[in-house]
Amino acid sequence: MASACHPSLKPHRRRNPLTGEWVLVSPHRTKRPWQGQAEGASSATQRYDKDCYLCPGNRRANGADNPDYSSVYVFDNDFSALHSETDPNDSSQEATLDPLFTQESENGCCRVICYSPDHAKSLARLSDDERVHVVKCWQTQMGELSESYTWVQ
Template structure:
């Protein structure tokens, strides 16, 4: 869009943060670091993989011979149900050293028994099972904890230590910083307009179409106007769904279709297993009124120019505010042009 081909800032209405957009910088020569692209074809089973069916994990627990999804409590979870200090407080009653006890639970969700299949390579039926597994675990954990975070780190570049496709679920009683910020901004918007922020936003994006990557009757995926990462996308429920536990069986199927298409387009941009961090944001379950909330997910992929060139959030981004060279509109156009047939299937002559 020509109106945005100059340096400008865009505001994220969910958080209040700004991003500096500098489209002219995208043509500069690249002399920085490159990453090693993952090109190897993984087998469907690896004997020493701690996530494959029937194998032993680090704590000597043995995985069952699972046939679809498999969930277990993280052997090295960042949270647990026990704390050494139950009361909240501050060190020496000093407001500069405030702390509080944190308790919760961390689970690992293996998407499939197949070691080689990432999300875009799963069938819609297999992905539907992933979605319903997320929902089942959300409902169970939400009965105890107010905040449940469902997420996936895909690829070594994102710090993923296990190549077997999997995600995680962390649940805790405290309200995390991102949820707190989003809750405040959505509530303020709702107070002004009596309509959820994301409901209005996604309707306007669908009407415009410029940044829409894929959509169906229940879900829409867009490159958000305020995107900070090069190929960042936002997945939003088109209906009044506030928490992941409200995802119906019908919603699960349509979400699986959308996730398969979106992640397939990602892989096809650079013909690689596209890395990202993805996570769902639900309304906390302890709100007196969550009318302002709309269930949504973020995909934050780090690749910038190729399978080996990464966007580093350093310098200005760490000390001032996010900055991007590739405009949201250009990124959306690239994703829109990407095929919905996975490049590996296309190479094999499959539909």
């Protein structure tokens, strides 16, 4: 799937020729939907939003429906910074950039963890039991992702 799209839309890393550091580039993330900036008491106290793609039972940006979850919910990010199917041997990206820039394919997995179906609850506002569920979820995700990746954030 990833090899079918234009090389400039694939996640990759570029080497900064001045510092020698590598920078992750994820140009495809500009296609993410934007629901606008929402601040203030109304968004902080709202428990359910029929238009929110993270709420239980609602449709996500990729067209999948969220289950009617009542606790911690995890799913692969619909607009992930990295793709697991990126071909590390794909050299088509190198042909699109100036020779001054060195770039390499990069793959990975990005997941979203919804701590609670209730938007009014931040991590600090969860009960102790709810926070335990979140920490156990982090541990599970770390274990799963560590089987495929050497570095998990």
